[in-house]
Amino acid sequence: MSDRWVLGVDIGGTTVLVGLVPEGGGAPLGLRSMATPSMGGADGAVGHIRRMADEAVVEALGPDGKGWADVIGVGVGCPGPLDLELGIVLDAFNLGWKDYPLRDRLAEGLDRPISLDNDANCATYGEYWLGAGAPFRSVVCVTLGTGIGGGIIVDGELVHGASGTAGEVGHMTIDFTGRRCACGNYGCLEAYASGPNIALRAREGVEAGVDSILLDLAGGDVSDISAATVSEGVVAGDSYAAEVMLETARILGVGIANIINVVNPDAVIIVGGVTRAGDQLFVPLRSEVRRRAFKVAEAACEILPGLLPETAGVIGAAGLFLKTRAG
């Protein structure tokens, strides 16, 4: 058992997750989660995070709360854009937080040194430190969810870029005359392969009368067909769901081939519920990548599902605190 701990805090648009990560690496203990919208804004969230941290310390390190003495710091992941130098959330529109000095407020609330990075970078670092990326030096992580994000590690170092948005691959154009994206442009990767857009493509076929069980799986309401419904349909052997998944795989393959050509990493790690489709996703995805990426770059790169679906963010936030302290 480790003697010292780092509190990992993973702030997402849906949920805030808090847990204690051992300094030497390992699964977080005392995990606590809470729905973000019910926290009452940024100041409210700071209070709730303090309470969740207290609970985590009690559960993991003993009921008297003395365990706090062994918590050496706090790593926080938060949707961006952030000002990493000043520790400020500039404009996280899915949180509704703007110009909020998150690092300082949490440092006051928790009385510990704090590191802050964006959520996708934390998840990337978590997978690199203790997950699917652990055997590799250079890793790109692609996070598939409501949006598509990501992070880049080159030779063990997180690439932040000039404004902290390196690795944000969701709005990569893969078809410049293509599908309209919520961002206003056309043909972004996210316009095809985010969760809501997988669902949208599936609904389009169902509305056009294609033969499929997806409508039944969604309880008869076409608007209830989600990306998860598509995954369910794939597992149940529905051929239209398989077709939507195949198209998703090919489109992700295009985006990942681009990433491989530009960054030439040892591994691309895909994180998100859609990876539950397993071979139905990864086999055609790898085949599309093989078709499109440089042979030498493709041959050098493993494409793998993440191993820490729930906790990569908490683990990576804590890991980045340790790295910041060491470096």
Added chain:
Amino acid sequence: MSDRWVLGVDIGGTTVLVGLVPEGGGAPLGLRSMATPSMGGADGAVGHIRRMADEAVVEALGPDGKGWADVIGVGVGCPGPLDLELGIVLDAFNLGWKDYPLRDRLAEGLDRPISLDNDANCATYGEYWLGAGAPFRSVVCVTLGTGIGGGIIVDGELVHGASGTAGEVGHMTIDFTGRRCACGNYGCLEAYASGPNIALRAREGVEAGVDSILLDLAGGDVSDISAATVSEGVVAGDSYAAEVMLETARILGVGIANIINVVNPDAVIIVGGVTRAGDQLFVPLRSEVRRRAFKVAEAACEILPGLLPETAGVIGAAGLFLKTRAG
């Protein structure tokens, strides 16, 4: 005047360029060039490079050849793929060299320590060290020529990637159902915006009977319309040439927006003859980038033409030798 020099060698598919770069940085002296195909293969090239180096030393450092004593090493740039660890050219198909131990053969021929990197990385490092990238920490260079290549510098370090192909942006898919590329795939950036493909797009319109002076500029033979003809047409005020350039700018804008989203550099530097079109290229290109890239990433990134059109490769190869030596 510097006391010590590095021989820079820039091996390209068309030309080999050799020159002496002062250790403290500066324009190369004693520049010598020779057509690559007339060199007689890889072994022939090593001999010619030795001869060109001798001439450069005599011209720059004195007629007795004693200047060689002040040449501390050799930096070489060569088309890849390369095995950087072993210093081997694996398969440079536009040179016709395969599995050739270039570093060792040049080290014997020149009796100096040698560093080797791929040509696009050398050009990138040249622009970063002494050219348009000098004010910045993180730079992506895009080289537009017969093909489209590039290189990436993050926080002052060249990113090689797992197999030395990081930054090779030419085969990034920008339209996955788009134009056939020579690589066999569809919709690669290079299929639209390389020199030959700019020419091809221009010829398609001329063949279809569009009103343009391009045919006259090419001496009446449509197959003689090149990318340079298009640039000439733009300068001469031909509206069809301007249209082809505008389309080129927009397509490059898509690719560069993707690069900015993924890498988030301080600057993207565009190198190649097409940059002579100046504002006719850069104004619509920047506007397309603004439309497509993340606001914060776009705002943090300058898009600039290279400042060392002929010598970035020689300078960068020499600079990388110094950097390798320094550790």
